[in-house]
Amino acid sequence: MHELSITQSILNISLQAAAQQNASHIREIRLRMGPFSGVVPECVQMYLDVLAKGTPAEGAKIKVTTVPLKVLCRDCGRESEIERTHIACPHCGSMRLKRLSGKEFMVESLEVD
Numbered sequence: 203m204h205e206l207s208i209t210q211s212i213l214n215i216s217l218q219a220a221a222q223q224n225a226s227h228i229r230e231i232r233l234r235m236g237p238f239s240g241v242v243p244e245c246v247q248m249y250l251d252v253l254a255k256g257t258p259a260e261g262a263k264i265k266v267t268t269v270p271l272k273v274l275c276r277d278c279g280r281e282s283e284i285e286r287t288h289i290a291c292p293h294c295g296s297m298r299l300k301r302l303s304g305k306e307f308m309v310e311s312l313e314v315d
């Protein structure tokens with residue numbers, strides 16, 4: 203994943219949202235991402251520190267919420283939410299799973315002044 207371009211779009215979205223709220227400064231940018239979004243939060247923060255210089259988002263902190271991975275079991279046909287570290291159907295233990303989500307990546311909310 204290209205954190206630089208991702209960070210640029212996060213910044214653009216955040217600046218627009220802040221302008222709509224007449225906010226003078228963004229303190230925190232809350233992101234939601236799936237366990238397979240492939241984005242490294244530390245990299246986003248690092249790029250943001252650079253890109254946001256001179257904008258209302260200067261000094262803003264990135265806060266990430268990881269959303270669970272949704273899967274469909276090909277054996278028992280049930281949908282469930284699982285952790286990335288334990289990839290098996292919680293109902294029957296099958297590993298024949300179809301991934302329904304996990305690549306989400308979005309700006310959830312902002313904390314502004």
Ligand SMILES: [Zn+2]
Binds near residue numbers: 279280291295
């Ligand atoms: Zn199952």
